[in-house]
Amino acid sequence: MDQEKTVQAEYLKALAHPTRIRILELLDEEGRCVTNIGEKLDLKQSNISQHLGILRSRGILSLRREGGHSIYCIKDTRALKILKLIKS
Amino acid sequence: MDQEKTVQAEYLKALAHPTRIRILELLDEEGRCVTNIGEKLDLKQSNISQHLGILRSRGILSLRREGGHSIYCIKDTRALKILKLIKS
DNA sequence: CATTTAAATTATTATATTCTAATAATAGTT
DNA sequence: AACTATTATTAGAATATAATAATTTAAATG
Numbered sequence: 001m002d003q004e005k006t007v008q009a010e011y012l013k014a015l016a017h018p019t020r021i022r023i024l025e026l027l028d029e030e031g032r033c034v035t036n037i038g039e040k041l042d043l044k045q046s047n048i049s050q051h052l053g054i055l056r057s058r059g060i061l062s063l064r065r066e067g068g069h070s071i072y073c074i075k076d077t078r079a080l081k082i083l084k085l086i087k088s
Numbered sequence: 089m090d091q092e093k094t095v096q097a098e099y100l101k102a103l104a105h106p107t108r109i110r111i112l113e114l115l116d117e118e119g120r121c122v123t124n125i126g127e128k129l130d131l132k133q134s135n136i137s138q139h140l141g142i143l144r145s146r147g148i149l150s151l152r153r154e155g156g157h158s159i160y161c162i163k164d165t166r167a168l169k170i171l172k173l174i175k176s
Numbered sequence: 177c178a179t180t181t182a183a184a185t186t187a188t189t190a191t192a193t194t195c196t197a198a199t200a201a202t203a204g205t206t
Numbered sequence: 207a208a209c210t211a212t213t214a215t216t217a218g219a220a221t222a223t224a225a226t227a228a229t230t231t232a233a234a235t236g
Contacts, residue, residue: 003225
């Protein structure tokens with residue numbers, strides 16, 4: 001596994017997971033906190049948090065704190081365009 | 089690791105690798121055989137063949153035999169659109 | 177038909193990813 | 207300040223992916 005990593009491949013890897021795709025679809029509607037996403041997807045808190053971290057580290061999501069909550073929003077709308085492309 | 093696999097995620101996973109991205113860029117120009125791709129990318133034959141197999145199994149590439157060669161071509165142009173989207 | 181060439185497949189090893197569970201950190205609340 | 211709620215981080219085990227080397231298959235050529 002000694003292939004040079006590329007920005008493009010890393011970006012696509014961030015999108016290439018069922019849960020992360022579902023997160024992006026949820027956040028397309030509106031910004032949401034971790035708990036809310038966890039309820040919608042019925043997954044463990046730590047797991048959601050990790051997936052959100054991956055999407056954020058690639059610049060796909062942004063985060064703001066509000067009350068005791070972390071509200072995640074889509075920052076890079078190319079991600080949504082890609083998902084729509086795949087569905088067509 | 090018990091997430092349901094989705095068509096979308098599997099599709100993106102097929103694209104999410106540096107070598108496979110380079111293969112798609114090469115094939116965007118013209119159809120090529122395995123040997124030719126191997127020379128261009130300077131990688132082992134079996135490795136190229138495996139990557140081509142992955143792209144083909146997802147319906148992204150098509151294959152025709154010609155002389156003693158397997159000529160691969162891009163079949164699903166959404167893949168190229170996605171790569172272009174990422175670069176922008 | 178033996179030999180060469182091109183490509184696919186298989187087995188193996190190394191690495192990466194993902195999930196769970198446990199714990200830590202960070203606010204807010206009482 | 208103790209308590210609670212929310213989120214993040216860490217460690218570990220299970221699984222998946224990727225590269226190499228070796229082998230096999232298939233077709234073309236002498």
